[in-house]
Amino acid sequence: xxxxxxxxxxxxxxxxxxxxxxxxxxxxxxxxxxxxxxxxxxxxxxxxxxxxxxxxxxxxxxxxxxxxxxxxxxxxxxxxxxxxxxxxxxxxxxxxxxxxxxxxxxxxxxxxxxxxxxxxxxxxxxxxxxxxxxxxxxxxxxxxxxxxxxxxxxxxxxxxxxxxxxxxxxxxxxxxxxxxxxxxxxxxxxxxxxxxxxxxxxxxxxxxxxxxxxxxxxxxxxxxxxxxxxxxxxxxxxxxxxxxxxxxxxxxxxxxxxxxxxxxxxxxxxxxxxxxxxxxxxxxxxxxxxxxxxx
Numbered sequence: 173x174x175x176x177x178x179x180x181x182x183x184x185x186x187x188x189x190x191x192x193x194x195x196x197x198x199x200x201x202x203x204x205x206x207x208x209x210x211x212x213x214x215x216x217x218x219x220x221x222x223x224x225x226x227x228x229x230x231x232x233x234x235x236x237x238x239x240x241x242x243x244x245x246x247x248x249x250x251x252x253x254x255x256x257x258x259x260x261x262x263x264x265x266x267x268x269x270x271x272x273x274x275x276x277x278x279x280x281x282x283x284x285x286x287x288x289x290x291x292x293x294x295x296x297x298x299x300x301x302x303x304x305x306x307x308x309x310x311x312x313x314x315x316x317x318x319x320x321x322x323x324x325x326x327x328x329x330x331x332x333x334x335x336x337x338x339x340x341x342x343x344x345x346x347x348x349x350x351x352x353x354x355x356x357x358x359x360x361x362x363x364x365x366x367x368x369x370x371x372x373x374x375x376x377x378x379x380x381x382x383x384x385x386x387x388x389x390x391x392x393x394x395x396x397x398x399x400x401x402x403x404x405x406x407x408x409x410x411x412x413x414x415x416x417x418x419x420x421x422x423x424x425x426x427x428x429x430x431x432x433x434x435x436x437x438x439x440x441x442x443x444x445x446x447x448x449x450x451x452x453x454x455x456x457x458x459x460x461x462x463x464x465x466x467x
Contacts, residue, residue, distance in 0.1 A: 274287075
């Protein structure tokens with residue numbers, strides 16, 4: 173029932189879905205789900221899905237470092253490097269057609285990361301994360317980034333009270349929607365002050381569910397970015413017409429003790445002009461779905 177409005181808009185009649193990634197000679201992985209096509213880990217680099225095309229409309233869905241790339245990592249009052257996409261990683265194709273990416277621990281990174289990317293439907297990408305702490309990781313955060321195509325100029329977040337709040341320029345250049353006041357303390361503990369590119373986040377209302385949208389106003393094609401509430405403590409976005417056209421999830425937001433393993437999940441799903449009832453049903457689906465993070 174949930175997939176019907178998606179496939180009617182995005183997948184040509186009679187075109188079979190292929191939910192597998194396929195390895196390419198340059199170290200990347202190609203995909204064509206019937207709804208979406210493109211490349212993951214272009215030239216074998218630690219970036220997200222880029223390029224990505226919506227097959228029916230031919231809209232370009234990704235720019236910059238792509239969709240669902242791991243970006244900032246914070247813990248212990250510091251930031252580890254400038255972004256995980258600059259850190260070498262290894263990837264392998266799993267028997268189910270998903271791709272697992274591994275960043276090993278290092279002297280300057282007291283954690284190992286394992287990320288599994290899987291197409292669960294022609295319009296739906298699931299990301300499962302597993303972090304193993306080599307040392308205590310206090311107030312650990314992984315900042316997940318999605319950079320959309322230039323036409324995706326409408327950004328909204330589902331806030332307390334049940335409404336979708338637009339990331340209007342009048343709200344501030346960079347906007348952060350926390351889960352609750354405790355989560356806001358993490359955002360403003362100094363982690364975003366480190367150079368280069370420190371960010372001054374405008375404190376926005378608490379989110380109702382960790383769910384945000386990025387839309388192309390002309391076609392109504394909408395990216396829904398969401399995660400289980402226990403896994404996500406904030407949603408971030410620049411004002412919606414900013415050239416980044418980005419949306420971010422702040423994941424984990426808790427201590428991970430030495431030797432322990434922490435897991436989190438996120439989902440990227442494309443639908444057309446969703447109302448809040450559909451969005452809530454999409455959230456219930458991701459909150460109840462099983463994780464591949466145990467790989």
